[in-house]
Amino acid sequence: MSRPGPLSGFPEFLPADRIVEQHVLDTVRRVFELHGFASIETRAVEPLEQMLRKGEIDKEVYVLRRLHAPADEPDSGLGLHFDLTVPFARYVVQHAGQLEFPFRRHQVQKVWRGERPQEGRYREFTQADIDIVGRDTLAFHHEVEVALVMAEVFRALPMPRAEILVNNRKLAEGFFRGVGAEDPPAVLRAVDKLDKLGPSRVAELLQAEAGLSAGAAERCLALAGIRSADTSFVAAVRALGVEHPLLDEGLAELEAVVAAAAARMPGAVVADLKIARGLDYYTGTVYETRLVGHEDVGSICSGGRYDALATDGRTTYPGVGISLGVSRLLGVLVGRGLVRATRSVPSCVLVAVTDEASRERSEHVAGVLRARGIPTEVAPSAAKFGKQIRHADRRGIPFVWFPGAAGEPDSVKDLRSGEQGQADAGTWSPPEADRHPRVVRVDPTTPEEGTR
Amino acid sequence: MSRPGPLSGFPEFLPADRIVEQHVLDTVRRVFELHGFASIETRAVEPLEQMLRKGEIDKEVYVLRRLHAPADEPDSGLGLHFDLTVPFARYVVQHAGQLEFPFRRHQVQKVWRGERPQEGRYREFTQADIDIVGRDTLAFHHEVEVALVMAEVFRALPMPRAEILVNNRKLAEGFFRGVGAEDPPAVLRAVDKLDKLGPSRVAELLQAEAGLSAGAAERCLALAGIRSADTSFVAAVRALGVEHPLLDEGLAELEAVVAAAAARMPGAVVADLKIARGLDYYTGTVYETRLVGHEDVGSICSGGRYDALATDGRTTYPGVGISLGVSRLLGVLVGRGLVRATRSVPSCVLVAVTDEASRERSEHVAGVLRARGIPTEVAPSAAKFGKQIRHADRRGIPFVWFPGAAGEPDSVKDLRSGEQGQADAGTWSPPEADRHPRVVRVDPTTPEEGTR
Numbered sequence: 069m070s071r072p073g074p075l076s077g078f079p080e081f082l083p084a085d086r087i088v089e090q091h092v093l094d095t096v097r098r099v100f101e102l103h104g105f106a107s108i109e110t111r112a113v114e115p116l117e118q119m120l121r122k123g124e125i126d127k128e129v130y131v132l133r134r135l136h137a138p139a140d141e142p143d144s145g146l147g148l149h150f151d152l153t154v155p156f157a158r159y160v161v162q163h164a165g166q167l168e169f170p171f172r173r174h175q176v177q178k179v180w181r182g183e184r185p186q187e188g189r190y191r192e193f194t195q196a197d198i199d200i201v202g203r204d205t206l207a208f209h210h211e212v213e214v215a216l217v218m219a220e221v222f223r224a225l226p227m228p229r230a231e232i233l234v235n236n237r238k239l240a241e242g243f244f245r246g247v248g249a250e251d252p253p254a255v256l257r258a259v260d261k262l263d264k265l266g267p268s269r270v271a272e273l274l275q276a277e278a279g280l281s282a283g284a285a286e287r288c289l290a291l292a293g294i295r296s297a298d299t300s301f302v303a304a305v306r307a308l309g310v311e312h313p314l315l316d317e318g319l320a321e322l323e324a325v326v327a328a329a330a331a332r333m334p335g336a337v338v339a340d341l342k343i344a345r346g347l348d349y350y351t352g353t354v355y356e357t358r359l360v361g362h363e364d365v366g367s368i369c370s371g372g373r374y375d376a377l378a379t380d381g382r383t384t385y386p387g388v389g390i391s392l393g394v395s396r397l398l399g400v401l402v403g404r405g406l407v408r409a410t411r412s413v414p415s416c417v418l419v420a421v422t423d424e425a426s427r428e429r430s431e432h433v434a435g436v437l438r439a440r441g442i443p444t445e446v447a448p449s450a451a452k453f454g455k456q457i458r459h460a461d462r463r464g465i466p467f468v469w470f471p472g473a474a475g476e477p478d479s480v481k482d483l484r485s486g487e488q489g490q491a492d493a494g495t496w497s498p499p500e501a502d503r504h505p506r507v508v509r510v511d512p513t514t515p516e517e518g519t520r
Numbered sequence: 521m522s523r524p525g526p527l528s529g530f531p532e533f534l535p536a537d538r539i540v541e542q543h544v545l546d547t548v549r550r551v552f553e554l555h556g557f558a559s560i561e562t563r564a565v566e567p568l569e570q571m572l573r574k575g576e577i578d579k580e581v582y583v584l585r586r587l588h589a590p591a592d593e594p595d596s597g598l599g600l601h602f603d604l605t606v607p608f609a610r611y612v613v614q615h616a617g618q619l620e621f622p623f624r625r626h627q628v629q630k631v632w633r634g635e636r637p638q639e640g641r642y643r644e645f646t647q648a649d650i651d652i653v654g655r656d657t658l659a660f661h662h663e664v665e666v667a668l669v670m671a672e673v674f675r676a677l678p679m680p681r682a683e684i685l686v687n688n689r690k691l692a693e694g695f696f697r698g699v700g701a702e703d704p705p706a707v708l709r710a711v712d713k714l715d716k717l718g719p720s721r722v723a724e725l726l727q728a729e730a731g732l733s734a735g736a737a738e739r740c741l742a743l744a745g746i747r748s749a750d751t752s753f754v755a756a757v758r759a760l761g762v763e764h765p766l767l768d769e770g771l772a773e774l775e776a777v778v779a780a781a782a783a784r785m786p787g788a789v790v791a792d793l794k795i796a797r798g799l800d801y802y803t804g805t806v807y808e809t810r811l812v813g814h815e816d817v818g819s820i821c822s823g824g825r826y827d828a829l830a831t832d833g834r835t836t837y838p839g840v841g842i843s844l845g846v847s848r849l850l851g852v853l854v855g856r857g858l859v860r861a862t863r864s865v866p867s868c869v870l871v872a873v874t875d876e877a878s879r880e881r882s883e884h885v886a887g888v889l890r891a892r893g894i895p896t897e898v899a900p901s902a903a904k905f906g907k908q909i910r911h912a913d914r915r916g917i918p919f920v921w922f923p924g925a926a927g928e929p930d931s932v933k934d935l936r937s938g939e940q941g942q943a944d945a946g947t948w949s950p951p952e953a954d955r956h957p958r959v960v961r962v963d964p965t966t967p968e969e970g971t972r
Contacts, residue, residue, distance in 0.1 A: 071832055072570060072614045075598075078563035080611070082618055083625070086559050102890045104867035104897030107538050111530035111644055112564075112630065116587070118524060129587040134580055134634035135568070135599065144634070146527075147587065159532070162524045166534055168914050170900045172865070173535070178564065182586035182596070192563055207900055209879060328880075332887070380523055413624070415556035427661060428780075435784070438554045445556030448622050448659055462620050 077185030078192045079395065085402045087409035091507040092225060092394060092401075093176060096196045099221045100174040103213075105198050108173050110155035112180075113146040118158055127151075128182035148180040152197045153389065157378035160201055160385050169203040169385075170210070176394070187403070188365035188396045199389030201377055206386040208321060211353040211373050212328045214390045218357070218369055219329065219336035221392065226407050226509045228400075229360040230368065233340035234325055237350050237372070239318025240341070243291055243305070246312035247284035254278035259292050260344040292342035298330055299323050301339040318352075325353055351375040355390050362400050368393050410506045411464025414443040416498050417480070418460040419469040421450040429471050433478065436493040437469075442503060444469075457483065466502050469493075529637030530644045531847065537854045539861035543959040544677060544846060544853075545628060548648045551673045552626040555665075557650050560625050562607035564632075565598040570610055579603075580634035600632040604649045605841065609830035612653055612837050621655040621837075622662070628846070639855070640817035640848045651841030653829055658838040660773060663805040663825050664780045666842045670809070670821055671781065671788035673844065678859050678961045680852075681812040682820065685792035686777055689802050689824070691770025692793070695743055695757070698764035699736035706730040711744050712796040744794035750782055751775050753791040770804075777805055803827040807842050814852050820845050862958045863916025866895040868950050869932070870912040871921040873902040881923050885930065888945040889921075894955060896921075909935065918954050921945075 074080065081089055097107070119129060127150040133143050149155045152175045160167065176196040185191055198217060200210045215232050222230040240259075244252040258273040265273070267289050274285035287308050294304045302323050305315075322339055329337030345354040352373030359368055371390030378385045401407045417437055419430045430446045437444040445465075447456045453470070460468050461483055469491070472478045480496060481488040497503075526532065533541055549559070571581060579602040585595050601607045604627045612619065628648040637643055650669060652662045667684050674682040692711075696704040710725040717725070719741050726737035739760050746756045754775050757767075774791055781789035797806040804825030811820055823842030830837045853859045869889055871882045882898045889896040897917075899908045905922070912920050913935055921943070924930045932948060933940040949955075 072567075072610050074614070075563060075565070075567070078565060080563055081560070082615060083558040083560055086561065089561075090559055101866035102893070102895050104865055104895055106535040106865045107542060108533070108535055109538065109541075111527060111532055112632070113527070113530060113644070115524075115527070130584040130596070131587050132582040132600070132634075133585060133595070135583050136580055136634075143585070144582070148584070158524050162526070163534060168864075168911075172897065180564070182584075182589075192565070202900075210900070331880075332883075412620075413556055413558045414553035428783075431784075441554070443554050443556055445624065448654075448662070459620075 077183075077190050079190055079399070081402070082412075084409045084412035085398075087412070087505050088402055088407055088507050089394075089398055091409075092398060093194075093196070095224050096176060096221055096392065096394070097174070099217065099224055100196075100198055103172075103198075103217050103220075105172045105174040105217075108156075108159065108175055109177055110149070110152070110159050110175070112148055112178070114149050114155055114158065116145055116147050119147055119150070119154055130180050130182050150181050151179055152177060152195050152391065153199075153377075156197070156199060156389075157385075161378045161380045164203070164380070164383065164385075169201065170206060171201045172198070173201075174198045188399050190395055190399075193393065193395035196392040196394050197371075197389055199377070199387050201385050201387040203383060203385060206388065208324070208352070210388050211321065212325050214371070214388055215325060215337055215353075215355055216329060216333055218355075218390050218392065219333045222336070223333070226401075226507055227359070227397065228362060228406065230336075231358050231360060232329075232337045232369065233343050233356045233358060234322065234337055235339070235341055235343035235345075235354050236318040236322040236325075237352055237354060238314050239305075239322055240291075240344070242312040242315030242318050243308075243310050244288065246310035246315055247280065247287050249278060249280055249284065249288075251278055255280065255288060256344050259288060259342060260346060262289075262292055262342055294341040295338060296326075297335060297338045299327050299339075301326070301341065305341070321352060345370065345372055348372070349374050349376070353388070359397075359400060362404070365396055365400055368397050368400075405510055407507055407509050410508060411466070412505075413445075413463045413465060414505065415445045415463070415465045416442050416503055417444040417467045417469050418456065418465045419444060419446045419471070420453060420456045421447045422471060422473075423450045426471065430469075433469060433471055433493045437496075440494075440497070442498060457481075464505075467498060529635075529642050531642055531851070533854070534864075536861045536864035537850075539864070539957050540854055540859055540959050541846075541850055543861075544850060545646075545648070547676050548628060548673055548844065548846070549626070551669065551676055552648075552650055555624075555650075555669050555672075557624045557626040557669075560608075560611065560627055561629055562601070562604070562611050562627070564600055564630070566601050566607055566610065568597055568599050571599055571602070571606055582632050582634050602633045603631055604629060604647050604843065605651075605829075608649070608651060608841075609837075613830045613832045616655070616832070616835065616837075621653065622658060623653045624650070625653075626650045640851050642847055642851075645845065645847035648844040648846050649823075649841055651829070651839050653837050653839040655835060655837060658840065660776070660804070662840050663773065664777050666823070666840055667777060667789055667805075667807055668781060668785055670807075670842050670844065671785045674788070675785070678853075678959055679811070679849065680814060680858065682788075683810050683812060684781075684789045684821065685795050685808045685810065686774065686789055687791070687793055687795035687806050688770040688774040688777075689804055689806060690766050691757075691774055692743075692796070694764040694767030694770050695760075695762050696740065698762035698767055699732065699739050701730060701732055701736065701740075703730055707732065707740060708796050711740060711794060712798060714741075714744055714794055746793040747790060748778075749787060749790045751779050751791075753778070753793065757793070773804060797822065797824055800824070801826050801828070805840070811849075811852060814856070817848055817852055820849050820852075857962055859959055859961050862960060863918070864957075865897075865915045865917060866957065867897045867915070867917045868894050868955055869896040869919045869921050870908065870917045871896060871898045871923070872905060872908045873899045874923060874925075875902045878923070882921075885921060885923055885945045889948075892946075892949070894950060909933075916957075919950060 129147040241252045244255040255278045350372035354372035356367040357369035373388040377387035434444040480491040581599040693704045696707040707730045802824035806824035808819040809821035825840040829839035886896045932943040
């Protein structure tokens with residue numbers, strides 16, 4: 069075949085960068101499961117009419133057709149899922165009789181959107197979601213919980229500082245109603261354009277399209293400008309002099325989220341009252357996440373509370389969820405060279421082969437090391453030892469093992485220090501830090517670790 | 521939404537069965553990486569012309585179209601991959617300049633085929649592949665290696681005994697030439713129908729379609745009947761009195777595979793000279809795998825040696841690979857009730873909540889346990905303790921933690937024994953076997969473990 073090229077929007081990693089991705093996915097799963105979230109996966113496809121149940125699909129869905137289908141056969145009626153929330157809602161309703169509620173699940177899968185690709189925006193990408201779903205009711209404290217679980221994920225990863233920005237839909241709607249808005253969603257739509265249009269243009273929109281007075285518009289803009297990492301935002305909102313029972317409820321909830329986060333994970337969660345999360349169906353806390361220093365890629369982790377994640381007509385399932393954009397995060401970590409793997413292969417040891425007749429001897433050593441949990445490969449050919457050492461070095465394998473001649477002990481060489489010493493496969497262990505590849509931050513101010 | 525149903529051919533697991541799947545995937549990855557295979561993933565889609573490069577696609581490929589594409593816009597030209605070999609071959613050629621050869625990779629991903637679903641045959645399923653690929657050359661000993669890696673996977677899983685059946689294309693072709701066949705592929709096609717048509721009908725085919733004499737046809741059938749778990753098959757083949765240099769080469773290779781396997785993993789690999797692996801492009805050892813007692817599902821793990829996995833015109837990349845059908849294996853393990861998870865959630869401990877005012881106290885206990893690697897969740901409501909215990913019991917969570925009143929010590933209750941005792945979150949640990957859910961074989965002759 070002629071040299072094939074990459075497909076725009078469908079990222080692929082070389083082995084060393086895939087180790088970074090595996091590390092992120094392993095960490096995400098470990099933290100989620102420490103918090104008792106059960107893993108599920110849903111099929112990659114959903115019937116289009118399921119995706120359409122909200123009346124429209126604004127996402128660019130990929131529809132499937134069988135290549136060998138007769139020309140007059142319609143599409144399969146199946147589309148690739150464009151997020152993990154719609155499939156999860158379907159899963160909950162379909163399997164409700166076999167699930168225990170509240171149901172805590174995590175789901176880490178690829179999703180697809182036929183959008184125009186750009187940095188941080190892909191056609192195939194991985195999301196890592198947690199949701200907690202109740203039957204009929206779901207306690208508010210879970211809205212605190214999911215943000216803190218994600219903050220714990222961020223703390224466990226070698227990544228720039230992330231700030232989870234929180235707001236509350238009740239707070240916003242109560243405030244808008246308190247200033248006299250008759251169409252709070254119209255106010256939300258206008259405020260959502262603040263970053264794009266700037267405050268004076270949004271003030272115009274608030275009057276022209278949401279029917280607010282000039283004074284009311286000004287107070288809505290003042291609300292959107294409030295931001296604090298502690299609960300001081302409460303006094304700032306109160307100072308705007310707006311009263312509404314829904315505002316009180318929303319303020320109390322947001323205060324609870326921020327207070328709990330400030331106590332348990334200081335700095336991780338910030339109240340930011342301009343966060344709107346578009347026109348989605350959220351009804352309480354909403355989340356967005358900025359990577360400090362990399363705000364240009366947009367939110368890497370978003371979600372919120374929805375009073376009706378799903379319903380089967382008789383039962384309603386309220387939920388709260390948050391979704392980490394794994395591919396977008398990796399686009400920063402790998403694409404901007406912030407982290408790297410300490411080697412490109414899992415192997416910790418390469419066992420040299422003295423001559424092809426004694427390959428079985430080298431295989432035996434490798435088997436003993438593997439049985440003790442040490443990733444090991446055997447040299448592919450009985451080339452000169454110098455060539456076998458280069459084979460290990462090019463892959464970043466730290467140790468080369470030399471089986472001894474008959475009656476002689478084995479020896480092992482650390483390729484970084486050059487030190488070589490006697491060793492027994494039944495007892496020798498590498499330093500724990502060398503057993504598996506590690507993912508480390510690249511510090512641009514010091515020489516690269518491991519340079520030889 | 522109305523109650524949605526399953527989609528035929530797109531299996532989904534409930535959380536407890538997903539734990540079984542995770543265990544299989546974790547085990548596969550652990551063994552592959554112990555042997556130094558680096559993980560890669562390729563995008564889910566390939567350009568159709570890449571898939572077509574062999575001249576035809578006999579698989580039922582799903583082609584993608586954007587839902588909102590203009591009516592006159594053609595298909596995207598992209599199809600979902602139907603295996604992991606074609607994408608891997610493309611990856612090798614595309615990235616050859618950045619890979620080190622021989623390149624050892626594992627790849628565990630979903631693939632899609634629009635086939636008619638039946639037991640063990642899905643439209644969406646997971647494969648777990650290992651391949652070793654060389655540049656220009658690849659040593660024979662890797663044909664021994666990949667079979668033994670898979671045998672180690674089987675040994676590490678709670679599954680029925682698997683037999684990897686091996687044959688060798690050189691052996692077959694040399695034998696067929698040695699009996700006078702002028703079109704060895706035609707002989708292979710006929711022999712491949714043995715299971716379906718039986719020997720007398722195949723003997724007719726060998727004469728009518730492959731142009732063999734009655735005696736030659738009989739010897740080909742005799743060859744296909746040879747099977748041994750040791751190297752005695754060599755004498756059995758020799759006894760048929762056929763001579764050809766390619767037969768000698770193939771016999772020596774197959775003998776080496778079976779001898780090494782018999783020495784290192786007795787019983788795991790069996791020479792079976794009727795294995796043909798269809799009309800694929802194999803050129804040396806070929807593998808199929810039967811699950812003993814579940815032969816009806818077909819091969820759960822297949823592959824072989826190919827002298828040209830890929831080529832870019834100037835360089836050829838020979839390879840050897842073997843692919844585990846994870847979904848097919850799970851269809852047996854889960855679908856036939858052979859194994860189960862010891863609980864349906866990751867949580868080892870449920871921390872009870874005495875009243876909502878003291879939820880923070882329970883959260884603190886949970887945080888201390890999690891920091892020590894113990895998966896823990898906090899009760900969703902401060903219901904009566906009996907109800908909180910039932911919450912844990914229904915999910916199979918083995919321990920419920922009761923924070924003590926002010927000044928009083930905490931206590932922890934083992935729900936299986938009913939024993940309750942004082943405990944300190946900073947030092948208490950569960951038995952290692954309880955920390956994470958385990959996957960255990962279901963023995964139909966004894967009462968289910970863990971029945972309470």
